[in-house]
Amino acid sequence: MNPDWISGLVGGLMIGAAASAYLLMNGRVMGASGILGGLVDLTSRTNVPERIIFLLGVVLSPILLIQFTGVHDTHLTSNVFVIISGGLLVGIGTRLANGCTSGHGVCGISRLSLRGIIATIFYLLSGAISIIIFKNLLGVI
Amino acid sequence: MKNLVALLCGGLFGLGLFISGMTDTTKVQGWLDIFGNWDPTLAFVLGGAIIPMALTWRLSSKIKKPVFEDNFPKEIEQKLDKSLIIGSIFFGVGWGLSGLCPGPAIASLGFGGWQGLMFFFTMAIGMILTPFIAKYLN
Numbered sequence: 001m002n003p004d005w006i007s008g009l010v011g012g013l014m015i016g017a018a019a020s021a022y023l024l025m026n027g028r029v030m031g032a033s034g035i036l037g038g039l040v041d042l043t044s045r046t047n048v049p050e051r052i053i054f055l056l057g058v059v060l061s062p063i064l065l066i067q068f069t070g071v072h073d074t075h076l077t078s079n080v081f082v083i084i085s086g087g088l089l090v091g092i093g094t095r096l097a098n099g100c101t102s103g104h105g106v107c108g109i110s111r112l113s114l115r116g117i118i119a120t121i122f123y124l125l126s127g128a129i130s131i132i133i134f135k136n137l138l139g140v141i
Numbered sequence: 142m143k144n145l146v147a148l149l150c151g152g153l154f155g156l157g158l159f160i161s162g163m164t165d166t167t168k169v170q171g172w173l174d175i176f177g178n179w180d181p182t183l184a185f186v187l188g189g190a191i192i193p194m195a196l197t198w199r200l201s202s203k204i205k206k207p208v209f210e211d212n213f214p215k216e217i218e219q220k221l222d223k224s225l226i227i228g229s230i231f232f233g234v235g236w237g238l239s240g241l242c243p244g245p246a247i248a249s250l251g252f253g254g255w256q257g258l259m260f261f262f263t264m265a266i267g268m269i270l271t272p273f274i275a276k277y278l279n
Contacts, residue, residue: 004162008182011161012189018153019190020197025146027210030154032244037268050147055247057151058158062251065159074249075167075240076256082238087246087260089235091267092274094243096228101242102154104229105187110194114219122229123236127173130237136176141238 019106026050031103032058033094041095082141093123143209155248161186164248166240173237223278 019030028047035051038044044051066072077083094100097119099108104123108116134141162168162182171180201213236242239260241249246264249257 004168004180004182005185008161008185009189011157011159011163012186013193014153014157014160015186016157016190016193016197018150018157019194021146021153022150023197023201023207023213024204025208025210026143026150027207027213029214030150032154032242032247033268036243036247036265037271040265041269041272043272047143050143053144054147054151054154057148057153058155058244058247059251061152061155062159062164062248065156066252071159071165072252074164074245074252074254074257076249076254076260077166077239078256080259083256083260084263086235086239086241087263088267088270089231090239090241090243090246091235091264091269092271093228093230093232093235093267095268095271096224096275096278097232098225098228100232100244101187101236102244106190106194109187110191111198111216113217115217115221115225118221119225119229122226123233124173126230126233127237128175128233130234131170131173132176134238135170135174141170 015102015106016110019102022054023107029103029107031099031107033100034098034103037091037095077141079140097123146209154244155251157190158245158248161189163242164245164252166245169240169242169245170237224275227278 022028022030035054039051099119104116104119158164163186168180172183207213241260246261250261
């Protein structure tokens, strides 16, 4: 049995705990694309410091963990074309859909939101199809 | 206080992403690779995150207000529109290509390296462009 599922579950519980605390304390839905998106497209003039500080926390954790674990690679491709098209698609897609894995997936499904469930079905399916096309058929990733 | 909560929640979110393996793009792509060497870890991550959050939503309906805010977020109208479907399809394709969704893309900045930085900036540019694309869609 792959022990990865234990770290997956533990990490998942931490993500759920973070989303829970953010809702119960600050009254906000913890969605990564929403928190960042509202900042960069200047639509959210409220809570700007809170958003920036949240994002800083997300970046600080790996900086600290790398010191203790020795894990220091995201294995992200060095193919510039893949990085640019992937980044644009993720940025545009999550803002059009108004949510990503954390907003629709974690916070949406957990309150049985129809939008969250439908969005998650569609991005999981298109993600799997994307792997079939670009990895298994074309071999570009 | 709200800022301190934001720092701690962001930190815990980043910690969870790191420990669960979601900052490892090969692991995420392994989850999406259903006809290859399929890696089920992400199901445990999502499940682990959804269960406490489901309890929290129930709790939030029983208490009057969040600790540092006047109201809980209102439930959005459950409209299944073009933007939701097309956006999710776009996102899925980009997610498969790169192995990064927005949370881990932000966390990847903490790993250093030009690849993560470049992904983050193109993702942000995509987010800035979205209102113009949305106008075209509707």
